[in-house]
Amino acid sequence: MQTREQHIRRERATSNICTAQVLLAVAASMYAVYHGAEGMQRIARRVHAQARMLAAALAALGHRAVHARYSDTLRLRPGPRSSDAILAAAAERGINLRRFKNGDIGIALDETVGPADLADLHRAFGGTGRLSAAAPGAADFGPLARTSAFLQQPVFHEHRTEHELLRYIKRLESRDLSLTTSMISLGSCTMKLNPTAAMIPISFPGFAHVHPFAPPQQTEGYRELIGRLERWLAEITGFAACSLQPNAGSQGEYAGLLTIRAYHRSRGEEQRDVCLIPASAHGTNPASAVLAGMKVVAVECDDGGNIDLADLRAKAQAHAARLAALMVTYPSTHGVFEEAIQEICGVIHQHGGQVYLDGANMNALVGLCRPADLGGDVCHLNLHKTFGIPHGGGGPGVGPICVAPHLAPFLPGHPVVLTGGARAAGAVAAAPFGSPGVLPICYAYIAMLGACGLELATKTAILNANYVAERLHPHFPVLYRGARGRIAHECIVDLRALSKATGIENDDVAKRLMDYGFHAPTMSFPVPGTLMIEPTESESLAEIDRFCEALICIRQEMREIEEERYPAGDNVLKGAPHTAECVTADAWERPYSREKAAYPTAWTRAHKFWPRVGRVDNVFGDRNLCCSWPQGAGPPAALPLA
Numbered sequence: 001m002q003t004r005e006q007h008i009r010r011e012r013a014t015s016n017i018c019t020a021q022v023l024l025a026v027a028a029s030m031y032a033v034y035h036g037a038e039g040m041q042r043i044a045r046r047v048h049a050q051a052r053m054l055a056a057a058l059a060a061l062g063h064r065a066v067h068a069r070y071s072d073t074l075r076l077r078p079g080p081r082s083s084d085a086i087l088a089a090a091a092e093r094g095i096n097l098r099r100f101k102n103g104d105i106g107i108a109l110d111e112t113v114g115p116a117d118l119a120d121l122h123r124a125f126g127g128t129g130r131l132s133a134a135a136p137g138a139a140d141f142g143p144l145a146r147t148s149a150f151l152q153q154p155v156f157h158e159h160r161t162e163h164e165l166l167r168y169i170k171r172l173e174s175r176d177l178s179l180t181t182s183m184i185s186l187g188s189c190t191m192k193l194n195p196t197a198a199m200i201p202i203s204f205p206g207f208a209h210v211h212p213f214a215p216p217q218q219t220e221g222y223r224e225l226i227g228r229l230e231r232w233l234a235e236i237t238g239f240a241a242c243s244l245q246p247n248a249g250s251q252g253e254y255a256g257l258l259t260i261r262a263y264h265r266s267r268g269e270e271q272r273d274v275c276l277i278p279a280s281a282h283g284t285n286p287a288s289a290v291l292a293g294m295k296v297v298a299v300e301c302d303d304g305g306n307i308d309l310a311d312l313r314a315k316a317q318a319h320a321a322r323l324a325a326l327m328v329t330y331p332s333t334h335g336v337f338e339e340a341i342q343e344i345c346g347v348i349h350q351h352g353g354q355v356y357l358d359g360a361n362m363n364a365l366v367g368l369c370r371p372a373d374l375g376g377d378v379c380h381l382n383l384h385k386t387f388g389i390p391h392g393g394g395g396p397g398v399g400p401i402c403v404a405p406h407l408a409p410f411l412p413g414h415p416v417v418l419t420g421g422a423r424a425a426g427a428v429a430a431a432p433f434g435s436p437g438v439l440p441i442c443y444a445y446i447a448m449l450g451a452c453g454l455e456l457a458t459k460t461a462i463l464n465a466n467y468v469a470e471r472l473h474p475h476f477p478v479l480y481r482g483a484r485g486r487i488a489h490e491c492i493v494d495l496r497a498l499s500k501a502t503g504i505e506n507d508d509v510a511k512r513l514m515d516y517g518f519h520a521p522t523m524s525f526p527v528p529g530t531l532m533i534e535p536t537e538s539e540s541l542a543e544i545d546r547f548c549e550a551l552i553c554i555r556q557e558m559r560e561i562e563e564e565r566y567p568a569g570d571n572v573l574k575g576a577p578h579t580a581e582c583v584t585a586d587a588w589e590r591p592y593s594r595e596k597a598a599y600p601t602a603w604t605r606a607h608k609f610w611p612r613v614g615r616v617d618n619v620f621g622d623r624n625l626c627c628s629w630p631q632g633a634g635p636p637a638a639l640p641l642a
């Protein structure tokens with residue numbers, strides 16, 4: 001893997017939903033690493049043998065397997081006992097079975113199933129619970145049987161003891177510059193603490209082992225948790241109703257816009273399909289609008305980074321007959337509380353449109369003001385930003401939408417489990433409540449902080465951001481501020497003039513920060529050539545100071561280049577990041593010292609994070625994906641992408 005920063009590109013916007021599955025993918029890959037091909041086959045054979053044992057035993061009772069060939073899943077046509085009686089008997093033994101429309105019953109086995117479970121299943125179908133201990137016949141997958149080798153790479157052979165696997169995982173983890181080392185100041189991402197006390201409950205079996213389609217009488221606890229959370233989030237945003245179904249902010253945008261479209265349609269205004277979006281918006285906004293079948297019209301921003309009111313009025317007027325919605329982020333993606341927000345919402349309503357408020361920056365609002373009062377009709381929340389759920393590879397996110405009363409009937413529904421509004425258009429996710437497995441984190445976060453704690457968190461986040469802006473301003477200009485000279489919860493540091501003077505780009509600053517033990521801020525969003533910093537409420541003054549000092553030291557390193565003490569093309573910034581291998585090599589031909597490269601501050605001596613990889617050409621790297629696994633063990637070594 002190459003070492004990269006976060007560049008949020010407008011036209012190539014990605015969502016947390018793109019990285020949310022990483023944790024699950026890593027968990028699944030570790031399963032394969034530990035078991036290897038032999039282990040996976042052993043597991044599959046055992047499960048298949050159990051399926052054969054069960055099929056034979058049930059056939060003897062008169063329940064026939066519908067398919068001659070199967071792996072771990074049986075579809076049974078009930079004989080002497082009715083499906084209802086079988087399902088009831090299984091449920092009594094703590095087993096949920098699938099019921100097909102025609103009365104057939106589906107049973108899926110896996111490696112967690114043991115002899116006692118098979119006995120219970122046998123009893124549910126009217127048997128004695130005594131099955132033969134050996135599977136009849138031999139495994140038969142017919143033409144589908146796999147004959148080719150798989151998982152041949154060394155990694156699937158080398159970690160077969162728990163110690164080895166532990167060390168392998170730890171080794172990989174140590175390459176990651178994560179929150180375990182230092183603050184991650186990614187603007188627009190709200191990389192706050194994921195409190196341990198809030199995280200632990202998601203591993204409780206009662207939360208972790210519930211199927212999304214489990215019968216309602218088995219999920220009363222979950223429903224209570226979901227119901228309370230929906231009410232809390234509605235209260236926090238000032239709205240009437242909430243849907244937890246969307247799996248990310250972007251999906252919330254999509255769901256919210258579908259809700260708006262359904263509302264217009266219900267009033268005979270099918271033609272309303274124009275969505276106004278300010279030029280400063282996060283790239284997921286226009287992408288969601290297009291997915292929802294809307295036509296995007298961009299609204300200009302003024303020099304202060306605020307929505308250009310005259311342009312907004314003109315465009316709302318010009319498209320009045322077809323105006324469906326405005327998507328607006330508050331505080332803005334520039335990190336400023338736009339003072340005209342209520343006026344902006346008023347203009348849209350006046351022309352028959354609805355206001356979609358992008359709530360990704362809710363960490364600057366919770367407890368202080370409510371999107372509904374600002375004039376929004378619907379907003380999404382990023383529970384993985386504002387409400388403590390991990391993100392950026394840390395597992396599934398949640399992007400609920402909260403809506404005003406007139407939109408509540410159109411909240412997303414579900415074909416299997418009853419949820420959503422009375423006139424719901426459909427589902428936006430496969431599971432009725434999205435990823436309920438992570439909701440206990442958000443529930444605990446809100447419950448533990450309470451109203452006072454949530455408000456204090458918001459105030460602290462805003463204070464921290466303003467502190468960063470004030471500390472950095474003498475060294476790097478801070479781009480946008482509100483009318484009273486203050487910012488919201490994040491600030492944009494402008495490097496463009498310095499880049500022009502020194503040839504040092506924001507990429508160089510980002511790479512150099514790694515030498516100081518810091519993850520780079522968000523790059524070039526929403527303004528190219530800048531850094532966007534969001535400290536959140538979770539960081540201590542000492543940590544924020546350490547981060548500011550790193551940037552101030554880097555400013556000094558830039559000055560050394562301005563003063564021509566080091567060449568513009570060969571200096572500690574252009575050479576960053578510095579790996580242990582590079583600074584300890586016998587040969588060193590750079591114009592600065594090794595010490596300057598690797599130990600620029602006292603704290604790097606106390607705890608040094610070593611970047612794994614030196615400078616790579618980002619653009620070339622993006623276009624030329626390299627597979628580092630051994631030749632002959634898979635696809636070719638280089639896969640040119642462009």
Ligand SMILES: *Cc1c(COP(=O)(O)O)cnc(C)c1O
Pocket residue numbers: 014015016017188189248249250251282284285329333358360361382397399
């Ligand atoms: C993060 C973000 C989004 C997208 O949210 P995801 O959960 O990543 O889909 C949308 N708008 C803004 C302003 C954001 O910061």
